[in-house]
Amino acid sequence: MFRTLRGIALLGCLLGSLGCHGQPPAPPPIPKGDYGAIIRYLQARIPKEMARENVPGLSIALVNGQELIWARGFGMADKAQGVPVTPNTAFRAGGISKLLTATAALQLVEQQRLALDAPIQQTLREFYVRSRFHSDPGAADRDITLRRLLSHQSGLPSEHLRDLRSTYAMGQMPMRVSGVWLSSPPRSQVAYSNLAYSLVGAAIERVSNKSFEAQMQTSLLKPLEMGQSSFVGTGTQLSFRALGYEDGVVSTDAQVRDLAAAGLWASPKDLIHYVQMLFAQGLYKGNRVLGSLSIDAMFTQQNTGNALDFDCQMGLGWFLAPCGDEPVGPGVRTYQHSGGGDDFAAQLSVLPDQQLAVIIMANDSNAEELVASLATDALRLMLQAQTGEAVCADDCQAPNHGLKLRHVPAAVDRKRLAGFYATAWGVFRIKDENNRLAGELAGFDFELLRDDSGWLRAQKKRLGVWFKDLGDLGRVQLNVITVQGRQMLTARSHGQRIAIGERIDPPPLPQAWADTIGTYQVLNTHEPDAPLSGISVRLEEGFLVIRGHLHDEPLTDYILLPVDNAHAVLAGNGYGLGDTVSRQVNGLSASGYAFKRTNAPHNRLNF
DSSP states (O other): OOOOGGGHHHHHHHHSTTOSSOOOOOOOOOOTTOHHHHHHHHHHHHHHHHHHHTOOEEEEEEEETTEEEEEEEEEEEETTTTEEOOTTOBEEOGGGHHHHHHHHHHHHHHTTSSOTTSBGGGTSTTOOEEOSSOSSHHHHHHTOBHHHHHTTOSOOOSOOOTTTTOOSOGGGHHHHHTTEEOSSOTTSOOOOOHHHHHHHHHHHHHHHTSOHHHHHIIIIITTTTOTTOEEOSSOOSOTTBOOOEETTEEOOOOOOSOHHHHOEEEOHHHHHHHHHHHHTTTEETTEEOSOHHHHHHHTSOSOTTOGGGTTOOBOSSSBSSOTTSOOSSTTOOOEEEEEEETTEEEEEEEETTTTEEEEEEESBTTOHHHHHHHHHHHHHHHHHHHHSSOOOOTTSSOOSOOGGGOBOOOHHHHHHHOEEEEETTEEEEEEEETTEEEEEETTEEEEEEEOTTSOEEEEEOSOTTTSOOOTTTOOEEEEEEEETTEEEEEEEETTEEEEEEEEEOOOOOOHHHHTTOEEEEEOSOOOTTOSOSEEEEEEETTEEEEEEEETTEEEEEEEEEESSSSEEEESSSSTTOSOEEEEETTEEEETTEEEEEOSOOOOOOOO
């Protein structure tokens, strides 16, 4: 809910398949078994890309089965103090934390202290949900199971923003978020949720009778000899922890409340031990850490039959497909998880059939694409060294078509496609104007053209730094299709279809919600780094549009759909969408915050 516009650039990289960082140098041929050639290539490539993207520090580790091929640090963990990155430097792991949290939960399932398919309310008795998808409140609570929490299918909101930087104990989280409204029906789709993993962490604490950090150290980190790893809210200035940077400028060491979702500090070298345990079916140096059946469950697709997930496959914690990212190669199974935010970026990717893995971590907010491209290329090179054959995805070579094969959609086509689309990045507006199909997202303008296969392509219109011309590579293809009665804007990227957004038609606007048009400020919060300072609601072409504000920075626009006189939801499905906004006596409430009106009520509508 209410993302900053920084995330919009990532969508621009997705739709602009030329990439945001240019092309890296071509790797040399890798003879079979010659991992040294890979190391030499990466040693030359990584510093150049870090310098171009102004990334202060980066660390990488490569593994083949039980063998650590290479671990190396580049650049600075602390520029001001001149502290270099070493293989033992710990970085914020972000979302990669969820992999270890899921593993710890499965350990407790093996001990019969947790159950995958029992309601989480059996462990967290104070926790309950509200649902517009259930007629029986008890049924809604029963639908929130550990399995669904771990696979992002619980239907819970993606975030609970109130007190996001708080230091209060994890065990308080279930009570503080009790009564939260579900954003989607449980088991209907994957919608990434940090809130869900916070509840998993609370359940781990509850049944282990230990703090989350103590339990993780005892059950997982110490048995795996992950000596530089811990789940703590801040990176206390210790010699082995990197500072985070934004655009090369050191940033505040933010407190992380949702430790189970994003609180891990680790080095790639430490995380290799975790991967080696998985490759050994739960053994690490001969000691049993996790049962092989639990590992099988972790790597079993949990979202089979979810039409809205398209080609994105989800396990327990793990993404079992690239989900729109560039694949390593045709037919090469790849399991992965990335981590971003708080001015760090990380990725852990494994090839389970070949037992190859790469882990890369960097300490700048703008390093996400650099980290992802390095991870993919490193795995391709390791696969080449293992097999002796070059590896490339089906679409690594530019297809033989370009701008000459694109045409303006016909008038009837433009009329069908024009509309407002709810996406996780905000409102995607497509308009039929001047005999063209114009698109706009977060202030970025482009034109949509049809290619020879009937797909839509985004053509840069004015701000060329963002939406790139797709004429050369043409990897991303857009279209609107109907799924379960919903008009979904989809993209085909690297041979996979993923959901981008959902078309929303203007709803009837009750007077009670028309009266909410105006501006609001957050009430009763003393958070030093609060993610929201206010919101605003306006009317645009028959839609209520809600926007978050962080001091003077506008956040993303979302469509607000009234459900009844007291409740409305952020339109669409996926990360941050479907969340409930409620009317209060003199304001609104959302994601745990109360907002007080700061201007006079809007004039009443005439019906």
